Amino acid sequence: MTDATIDYAAVFQGLPGMVALLTPDLVYADANEEFLRMSGRTREQVVGRFIFDVFPDNPNDPAATGMRNLETSLRRVAATGERDTMALQRYDVESTACPGQWEERYWSPVNAPLLDPDGKVVLLVHRVEEVTELIRARGRSGGGRTRVLEAELYTRARELQELNERLRGAHAREREVALALQEAMLPTSRQSAGHQIAVRYRPAVGSLNVCGDWYDVVDLVGGNRIGVSVGDVVGHGLAAAGVMGQLRSALTATSRVADGPAQALDVLGRYAHVVDGAESATVVTTFVDFDDHTISYSSAGHPPPVLVRPDGSVEFLDRATDPPLDARPDPMPRPQAGTTFSPGATLVLYTDGLIERRHEDIDRGLVRLADSLVRHRNTDPEALADAVLLELLPHGGATDDTALIIVRL
Structure with missing residues (x-):
């Protein structure tokens, strides 16, 4: 059987558990038959309506917070694009036959995002495990002891959810500190010997997967020359920000005395070997000579x-690519290549968050980048940087951080 012969709508309706699809605004887009049966609702009462108009909190019981907890989870999934498994929740569900009467239910929800090719959340999958009858059966058969166990189960579930919330809070605080450290180490603008240079850093949205990307511009010794680099550290958060700062500082110092970009990366690779967390980091560095109109470059596993x-032709500087830093057990000299440029050309360095998409070959991202750069090549670097980010990053934010540096030659 091929994908073309599978009736996925019928599969969805026939799923043995309660499953509903919600828009990012928490409006029901669809619900399977089991969801409607177990919730006591018809399709007309559900589809097209806001979830908490269908299932509001019990106004008569302040302890009935299941729906509020569910809303927090769903909005988090919509904002971050990350799956969320909730602890067992007690819900009070209003009877449709007798409005004002509420039935105590126990549901265990899992909420997951559905993403489009750009990584934007387009639907939320809301799956519910119904355990009400199990708890009731235990209550009828086990008497007081079962009620005690039931209460303990519910209490432990609530404690787990509270712990989950505290961990999320710690996650958010670490992300905030890491971003502050990143901002302090990466300047937001750069003028070097009168050259036009635009720099951008965009953190991943709703994720701790930030602070591994970096960029740098350094004035080189001898002539009208600059070194331009970008890099990406494996990892995230404060640890990645710390490693990023060490590698960036080391490359800045090395570039000032190195004969060329390959030698600078050779030295940086030896330094990375003794820095915890620097293994497999990628970096590309270019030496731009404005007097000779040449660019020499070397890459350690980087795009x-x-x-x-100026005429709109595009050259990818990909003739000197080597493995990432500290990837070889024994260091070897890295390759170096060069090219020439005419005044008015544009050099662009970036990290993979700008071009990579889930389930897509990286070449498509490179084509998108080249197309955007060509169409906007006559704008100044600041406007060009904004246009590229607007066109290439997902509308809802990327799942990886992105660094971009543009130099008008």
């Missing part, structure tokens, strides 16, 4: 820089 010429 290639892009050179856009």
Whole structure:
């Protein structure tokens, strides 16, 4: 049987558990038959309506917070694009036959995002495990002891959920500190010897997967030359920010005395070997000579820089690519290549968050980047940087952080 012969609508309706689809605004887009049967609602009462108009909290019982907890979970999934498994919840569900009468139910929900090719959340999958009858059966058969166990189960579930909330709070605080450290180490603008340079850093949305990306511009010794680099550290949060700062500082110092970008990366690779967390970091560095109109470059496992010429032709600087830092047990000299440019050309370095998409070949992202750069090549670097980010990053925010640096040559 091929995908084309599978009736996925029938599969959805025939799922043995309660499953509903919600829009990011928490409006029911669909619900399977089991969901409607177990919740005591018809399709007309559910589809197209806001979830908490269908299932409000019990106004007569302040302890009935299941719906409020569910709303928090669903909005978090919509904002972050990350799955959320909730602890067992007690819900008071209003009877449709007798409005004002509430029935105590026990549901265990799992909420997961459905993403489009750009990583934007387009639907929420809301799956519910119904355990009300199990708890009632235990209550009838076990008497007082079962009621005690039931209460203990519910209490432990609530404690787990509270612990989950505290962990999320700690996650958010660490993310805030890491971003502050990142901002302090990465300047928001850069003028080097009168050259036009635009820099951007965009953290991942709703995730701790931030602070591993970095960029740098350094004035080189001898002539009208600059070094331009970007890198990406494996990891996230404060640890990645710390490693990023060490590698960036080391490359800045090394570039000032190195004969070329390959030698700078050779030295950086040896340094990365003694820095915990620096293994498998990627970086590309370019040395731009404005007097000779040349660019020399070397890459340690990083996506290639892009050179856009004034006539709109594009060259990917991909002829000197080597494995990431500290990837080899024994260091070897890294390759180096070069190219020439005409005044008015544009050099662009970036990290993979700008071009990568789930379930998509990276070449498609490179084509998108080149197309955007060519169409906006006559704008100044600041406007060009904004246009590229607007066109290439998902509308709801990326799941990986992104660094971008643009130099008008």
